[in-house]
Structure formats: structure tokens, C-alpha cells
Amino acid sequence: MFLSLRVMCYTMILNICSSTDTDFFAATAELEYLLDTRARTIDDLDIYIDNEEKKLSVVKKLHTLYREGHEKAKEDIVNYSENPINAFIIIKQLTIDLCHLRDIIKTGTELINQITTNRDDVNYPTLQDVKGASQALIRLQKLYKLDVQQLARGNLNGFENGISMTASDLYTLGHVLYNAWDFYNARNWFIEAFRKYDKEDIPYKFDKRNIFEDIVASCYLGNRKNATQWIKRIFVSKLKMNETMKIVVSYLRKNIRSKGKQDLLDISELTEDNKKLLMPSDAQLRDKLFAAICRGESNSSIKMDGRLKCRYLSENHSFLKIAPIKMELIHLNPDIVLCYDVIGDEEIKTLQQMARPILKRTPVRGRYGESRISDFRISKAAEFNDTTSETIARISRCVSHMTGLSVETAEPLQIINYGIGGHFRQHYDCIVQPNCTKNCPVRIATVLFYMSDVAQGGATVFIKLGLTVRPVKRAALFWHNLLPSGELDPSTMHGACPVLQGSKWVSNKWIGQSGQELIKPCSLEDQKRVDTHT
Structure with missing residues (x-):
């Protein structure tokens, strides 16, 4: 119905995806290997910038992001690698962002292919790592109830890492939640992406209209009342809407005209069997x-x-x-x-x-x-x-x-x-x-x-x-x-x-248990517990 992670040039990243599954996101000890990969990428970009001055408007901005992050990492590699925001950013920089760079410079030299292609002497993360790092950051945000705005600024529960997330970073996280049907939390990340978009002035694979659509879609599928304010902004901004969004906006305008809590479920009207279906399971509890x-x-x-x-x-x-x-x-x-x-x-x-x-x-x-x-x-x-x-x-x-x-x-x-x-x-x-x-x-x-x-x-x-x-x-x-x-x-x-x-x-x-028969013999009393302190 709505665009799900808008391809984001994933089809352009086959070289990265074809590598062996490394699962860098699954162990912080292995994230330090990616610093060497990013260092090599920075060197390659330096050479490329010297040879391709005509295409520097976008490349320099990505290069700056890479270098700032890497210089920050060198100040304290251990603490940098252990920060989940940094981990997400470096993985995304070496997958989606590199793909975007390659797409921008299609007519570039052989060097650009070297930058975005796996090499034997460095390790590249895969899109599976992007997904894993995204899910990890979202898991931390939800479980520890962290503020999305603070995370976007690089503040992890009081720990300042000095690196803010880009609109692209935030947009990616929003889509991970959106694809998991967590529309309420997806909306918060999309809103932060919207706030950052105009400030950055970087041509991404998505534009302001796409963010508007995803915010409205998240509200529509989550809590429809919240969609009305964003519909108004769409009309004020005079952004062109696609046909799907026009249908959604029309529906919302007709059905959400200050009707209070009409979208809330009236539990009293449900049968006992249906009420049980709404109760959380033991696993959820x-x-x-x-x-x-x-x-x-x-x-x-x-x-x-x-x-x-x-x-x-x-x-x-x-x-x-x-x-x-x-x-x-x-x-x-x-x-x-x-x-x-x-x-x-x-x-x-x-x-x-x-x-x-x-x-x-x-x-x-x-x-x-x-x-x-x-x-x-x-x-x-x-x-x-x-x-x-x-x-x-x-x-x-x-x-x-x-x-x-x-x-x-x-x-x-x-x-x-x-x-x-x-x-x-x-x-x-x-x-x-x-x-x-x-x-x-x-x-x-x-x-x-x-x-x-x-x-x-x-x-x-x-x-x-x-x-x-x-x-x-x-x-x-x-x-x-x-x-x-x-x-x-x-x-x-x-x-x-x-x-x-x-x-x-x-x-x-x-x-x-085997081999403990004489050391800790079984008791006839099922509820009698082991005494380990005497």
C-alpha cells in the first residue's frame, strides 16, 4: 500500500550483499574491524575527490560525515565501538550510503567501483548488518524508553557521542519499524527525519513528500487522529501527492473530523471470547x-x-x-x-x-x-x-x-x-x-x-x-x-x-546433572531447594 523502505538503491548493492554473512552487529568486538574499512574508504574518497572535482557537491558532504565520524572514533575507539548509535551509523555508511554515492556518480572512474566493492584486505558489512543494527537501536529505544529526539542528536541516555544522525539515518530506522508494523514508533522517527531534511540540503533517494506520506501512513495505520495535523501540513506545503495518498487523505478528512475517541475500541461491546483474544499472552507479560x-x-x-x-x-x-x-x-x-x-x-x-x-x-x-x-x-x-x-x-x-x-x-x-x-x-x-x-x-x-x-x-x-x-x-x-x-x-x-x-x-x-549423584543426591521433597551457602 505504502512504499516500504523505498528500495533505497538496495538493488545497487549486490556486491556488498554477496559477501559471506558476517553479522558484525551481533558482537561489539568485531565492530572495530569496520574502522579499518571506513579508513580505507576515506582514502579512496580523497583520491576520487582530487580527480572528479565536478561531482564534489554531494561527495564532499558524505566524505565529511565519514571523516568526522572516524576522527571521533580515533579519540576513543573502545567507547566509540561500544555505542549502538555509532554502530548503526558506521554500518549504514558502509552499505546504504555507499550505494547512494555510487548511484550519484554513475559515470565515475574505476575507483568508485573499488570503494563500493568488497576487498580482500578489509571487511564490509552487509544489509543484514544494517537491519540488525537498526533493530538493536530500536530495541534499546523502546525497552529503555529513550527519547527519539535525543538519540537523533547523538545523546544516548546521557552519553554524548558528538555525532548526530542524518535524515537518511532516521528515515531508515522509521522504515524498519514500519515494516515491523510498529506504526506508532515509526512515526516518531519519520518526524525527526522530516525535521532534519531541510537543514541538511543533501539529495537523498527520498524527498520531503515521501516523508510526509510515511508520517501520514504511520498515523493512519496506528492512531488515525494524529494524521489530521500532517494532512493539513501537506495541503499548506502544496506538495504533490501520489494517488494512494490522495485516497488516504480523502478518507481521513471524511472520518476524522474531531470525533474525539471514536477510533478507540469499546470493550463493553465485545463478547467474552473476543475479550480474551485482546488479553496479553503469558509470553507478552x-x-x-x-x-x-x-x-x-x-x-x-x-x-x-x-x-x-x-x-x-x-x-x-x-x-x-x-x-x-x-x-x-x-x-x-x-x-x-x-x-x-x-x-x-x-x-x-x-x-x-x-x-x-x-x-x-x-x-x-x-x-x-x-x-x-x-x-x-x-x-x-x-x-x-x-x-x-x-x-x-x-x-x-x-x-x-x-x-x-x-x-x-x-x-x-x-x-x-x-x-x-x-x-x-x-x-x-x-x-x-x-x-x-x-x-x-x-x-x-x-x-x-x-x-x-x-x-x-x-x-x-x-x-x-x-x-x-x-x-x-x-x-x-x-x-x-x-x-x-x-x-x-x-x-x-x-x-x-x-x-x-x-x-x-x-x-x-x-x-x-550426571556425576553429581553422590555430591548432591536427589531429595524426596520436590519443593526443597538446594542450599549453596552452608
């Missing part, structure tokens, strides 16, 4: 609760218990007699423990160096044990067995000392880097499904090592407990996933909040 806890808005009240304490753990292994572990019991029933300084900076550096070259998108498991890639989890991971290196083996020994459990049947150590707005929605670590036919590990316990601090976001939250645990570098979080009866403990549902600012590195060790 969990999503809302997850978002609220991540924002710090949870209404769950955790009663202070005198048994919650900090102490030195020294009893699980003789080694702990001379090197006790600092531990804090942060929740009772189920017991959740945070152990401090259990992994060193050099070990963290080693693990990151081992993982970086082989990071791959982290899959999720379905109810039958099948593995698949999903937006449910945005991160990349690498796995290592104990025999890989002494560092990995030493960490496994630490897990055994810390938990008092055997790691003989534990899964490989998984090292994870979360991507732009990286998250892992609420889930259980243990799969206890009678229909599960393959890859169905029964994980009695989880140990989660925090390998970095995170400036904003990235907390581990237990949604049924209302508990939030913020990453503390060098610390490890430990809990049991099963009741002593061997059944799943439903209170251990947890998730990783989206990373708002920073880079989140973690590693986890899932401990199998």
Missing part, C-alpha cells in the same frame, strides 16, 4: 516484566533477610583453605551467589584473544532440542574444552572449587560477546522436556563469569524473583537450575538485559 526490571521499574519487593551475608568460602576444596573465595549470598530460596575476584585480568585477556578469531552467532535451543539462530539472543560465542589450554582447565577447576560440584560432565566453557544492544531474553538454562530428542542437556547449575564491566544495561535479571545483578568484572554468578528432586526450578527464569552502553563479555560453564 513476561516480556513486559523483563523490560520493566531491566529499566529498574520492577514492583517486586525482595525482603531483606538476615541470612543474606558476605563471607569467605573455604570448605569445598582443600585449596580454598589457603585461597578462600569472597562470596556474597544475594538471594535465598533459590540461593544465588556472587563470587568476587575469581578470574584475573590476564585470564580474561587470554580468553578474549582465543575467542575473537572464531566468534560465531550464538544459537538458541527449541523445546525439542533443535538449535537455531534467533533475534531472541543477540551475541557471538566461542567454545573451548578443558584440553584446549591450561587457562581453560584452570577455570574449570575454579568452577569445581567454587560450587563443590564435579565438572567431569560439564559442557565446554562458552565465551560470549554481546552485540549492538545485545541481549538474551528470559529463558531457562536447563531443558527438562519429555519431547526433547537431541541436544537436551540436563544442567544442574550455571556459573556465569563477568569478564567486563558494562557502563549501562547488560544486567542479569531473574524475572520471577525481581532480582537484578549488574556485571562486575572478575566476578562469577552461581545458581542451581534444578530442585533436589531433579525437576526444573521455575524461579530460575532469567535473561540478559540489552547492553545500552559498553561492551559485555561473559563466559559461562553449565554443569551437568
Whole structure:
């Protein structure tokens, strides 16, 4: 009905799209590779500008955007790469904007083809990365209720990155929401694009009329009353409307003449069955609760218990007699423990160096044990067995000392880097499904090592407990996933909040139930929980 992301010269970007799926958006650690790509692009543009003076009016403006962003990045590469706004901009600059540049200079020299074609010595993102970065930024905006105007100015919840979004950036984000049928939020991004359009004076693949149409369309499909003010602006501006927009405007003018709340649904007129259809599902309620806890808005009240304490753990292994572990019991029933300084900076550096070259998108498991890639989890991971290196083996020994459990049947150590707005929605670590036919590990316990601090976001939250645990570098979080009866403990549902600012590195060790029979024997009382602090 309405133009959906208006092609935006996507058909011109086949060279970029044909490359191997890199998923740069899924791990912040890999975004630094794109700085080299952008640096090469800047050099190529310098040469091109020297040779093609007649075509500089547009090229210079894009060149300026690239250079300003890159100079800003060089001031602090780490913080620059960890900012989701910067990540979105650099990915879009190296895909859609490069395509636009190529379209403008069709009669250019061979150099322009080199700029927009993949090279062996640099990495180019794909349109999948544009989509992933866009969705990540939108996810952060919606979950943390960030102001769109502030994001457009480069202000990420108080963090100023100095780079404002262009009208094209905002228009792209609006269409990502529009295509996802989120018309209310799409309208906000389109409005910001409209405000920026006249100030920039850059010839894009869209014009002011297109933005008008998309704003009205978003209002029409979302809340029709909001469309009236934009219809008036269309008539005042005397912009030429296409036939589809004329039909929409005619309909709105006839049906939305200050009729108050006529578009609102009258619940009293619905049947009981239809009312049930309008009620949010359990999954939607969990999503809302997850978002609220991540924002710090949870209404769950955790009663202070005198048994919650900090102490030195020294009893699980003789080694702990001379090197006790600092531990804090942060929740009772189920017991959740945070152990401090259990992994060193050099070990963290080693693990990151081992993982970086082989990071791959982290899959999720379905109810039958099948593995698949999903937006449910945005991160990349690498796995290592104990025999890989002494560092990995030493960490496994630490897990055994810390938990008092055997790691003989534990899964490989998984090292994870979360991507732009990286998250892992609420889930259980243990799969206890009678229909599960393959890859169905029964994980009695989880140990989660925090390998970095995170400036904003990235907390581990237990949604049924209302508990939030913020990453503390060098610390490890430990809990049991099963009741002593061997059944799943439903209170251990947890998730990783989206990373708002920073880079989140973690590693986890899932401990199998097998081999623990004599260490943690099953109890006949299903509801009796594991006592990990005595």
C-alpha cells in the first residue's frame, strides 16, 4: 500500500550483499574491524575527490560525515565501538550510503567501483548488518524508553557521542519499524527525519513528500487522529501527492473530523471470547516484566533477610583453605551467589584473544532440542574444552572449587560477546522436556563469569524473583537450575538485559546433572531447594 523502505538503491548493492554473512552487529568486538574499512574508504574518497572535482557537491558532504565520524572514533575507539548509535551509523555508511554515492556518480572512474566493492584486505558489512543494527537501536529505544529526539542528536541516555544522525539515518530506522508494523514508533522517527531534511540540503533517494506520506501512513495505520495535523501540513506545503495518498487523505478528512475517541475500541461491546483474544499472552507479560526490571521499574519487593551475608568460602576444596573465595549470598530460596575476584585480568585477556578469531552467532535451543539462530539472543560465542589450554582447565577447576560440584560432565566453557544492544531474553538454562530428542542437556547449575564491566544495561535479571545483578568484572554468578528432586526450578527464569552502553563479555560453564549423584543426591521433597551457602 505504502512504499516500504523505498528500495533505497538496495538493488545497487549486490556486491556488498554477496559477501559471506558476517553479522558484525551481533558482537561489539568485531565492530572495530569496520574502522579499518571506513579508513580505507576515506582514502579512496580523497583520491576520487582530487580527480572528479565536478561531482564534489554531494561527495564532499558524505566524505565529511565519514571523516568526522572516524576522527571521533580515533579519540576513543573502545567507547566509540561500544555505542549502538555509532554502530548503526558506521554500518549504514558502509552499505546504504555507499550505494547512494555510487548511484550519484554513475559515470565515475574505476575507483568508485573499488570503494563500493568488497576487498580482500578489509571487511564490509552487509544489509543484514544494517537491519540488525537498526533493530538493536530500536530495541534499546523502546525497552529503555529513550527519547527519539535525543538519540537523533547523538545523546544516548546521557552519553554524548558528538555525532548526530542524518535524515537518511532516521528515515531508515522509521522504515524498519514500519515494516515491523510498529506504526506508532515509526512515526516518531519519520518526524525527526522530516525535521532534519531541510537543514541538511543533501539529495537523498527520498524527498520531503515521501516523508510526509510515511508520517501520514504511520498515523493512519496506528492512531488515525494524529494524521489530521500532517494532512493539513501537506495541503499548506502544496506538495504533490501520489494517488494512494490522495485516497488516504480523502478518507481521513471524511472520518476524522474531531470525533474525539471514536477510533478507540469499546470493550463493553465485545463478547467474552473476543475479550480474551485482546488479553496479553503469558509470553507478552513476561516480556513486559523483563523490560520493566531491566529499566529498574520492577514492583517486586525482595525482603531483606538476615541470612543474606558476605563471607569467605573455604570448605569445598582443600585449596580454598589457603585461597578462600569472597562470596556474597544475594538471594535465598533459590540461593544465588556472587563470587568476587575469581578470574584475573590476564585470564580474561587470554580468553578474549582465543575467542575473537572464531566468534560465531550464538544459537538458541527449541523445546525439542533443535538449535537455531534467533533475534531472541543477540551475541557471538566461542567454545573451548578443558584440553584446549591450561587457562581453560584452570577455570574449570575454579568452577569445581567454587560450587563443590564435579565438572567431569560439564559442557565446554562458552565465551560470549554481546552485540549492538545485545541481549538474551528470559529463558531457562536447563531443558527438562519429555519431547526433547537431541541436544537436551540436563544442567544442574550455571556459573556465569563477568569478564567486563558494562557502563549501562547488560544486567542479569531473574524475572520471577525481581532480582537484578549488574556485571562486575572478575566476578562469577552461581545458581542451581534444578530442585533436589531433579525437576526444573521455575524461579530460575532469567535473561540478559540489552547492553545500552559498553561492551559485555561473559563466559559461562553449565554443569551437568550426571556425576553429581553422590555430591548432591536427589531429595524426596520436590519443593526443597538446594542450599549453596552452608
